[in-house]
Amino acid sequence: MSTLRAKRSKVWDHFEIQPKPGTNNAIAVCKICKNKYAYKTGGQGGGTGTLKKHLVKVHKLDPNTLQPLGREHTQQQINSLTLKNFTITKEISRRAIVKFAITCEQPFLIAEQEGFVEFTSTIQPGFHNISRHTLKKYCFEMLHEYKEALLSQFQVSLVELV
Ligand SMILES: [Zn+2]
Numbered sequence: 001m002s003t004l005r006a007k008r009s010k011v012w013d014h015f016e017i018q019p020k021p022g023t024n025n026a027i028a029v030c031k032i033c034k035n036k037y038a039y040k041t042g043g044q045g046g047g048t049g050t051l052k053k054h055l056v057k058v059h060k061l062d063p064n065t066l067q068p069l070g071r072e073h074t075q076q077q078i079n080s081l082t083l084k085n086f087t088i089t090k091e092i093s094r095r096a097i098v099k100f101a102i103t104c105e106q107p108f109l110i111a112e113q114e115g116f117v118e119f120t121s122t123i124q125p126g127f128h129n130i131s132r133h134t135l136k137k138y139c140f141e142m143l144h145e146y147k148e149a150l151l152s153q154f155q156v157s158l159v160e161l162v
Contacts, residue, residue: 010066011051014059032059033117034131058118060125068125093128098138108132108139 015028017039028039028051035054039047055061062069097120101110110116111132120127130138 009048009052011048011055013066014055014061015051030054030059033129034112035114035117058114059121088124088126088128090128094130094138095142097130097135098142101135101139102142108136111135 011028014031015037016031018027018029020026020038024040026039028037028047029035030037030051032055035058037047037050037054039051052063052066055066056063060069061067097111100106101108109132111130111134117129120129
């Protein structure tokens with residue numbers, strides 16, 4: 001199968017392939033930022049060039065290994081004691097992006113904008129970018145969290161009044 005043969009490329013560590021029904025083409029979805037690219041499955045050298053370029057340019061992966069570049073991190077760790085043990089988690093990324101979207105009045109789509117994804121990956125290569133649907137979900141979850149917190153605050157105040 002041609003898709004199996006194509007899967008040997010290292011780009012498939014970071015891309016997921018989805019068939020495009022009724023055509024000989026497929027869609028390659030970036031696992032990091034969920035950006036979609038057209039991908040031709042049948043012969044002719046495949047279409048991994050564009051995908052590789054995306055990984056190197058947007059996510060700053062090493063062009064040879066397609067793994068994250070470690071040098072900048074090491075320099076940061078030497079320069080700053082506070083950064084030494086700092087690991088960016090999905091939770092930290094999530095809260096940052098939700099707060100950004102709400103306080104800067106950004107549409108959910110901002111999460112998938114190439115410029116935004118490039119920006120977050122540049123200032124923090126470990127940043128976990130999400131899709132607009134996930135951002136929307138998280139915004140509503142956070143809204144709910146705040147609502148619950150406010151409600152329990154009011155209940156405490158009421159008890160104190162009585
Ligand atoms: Zn990507």
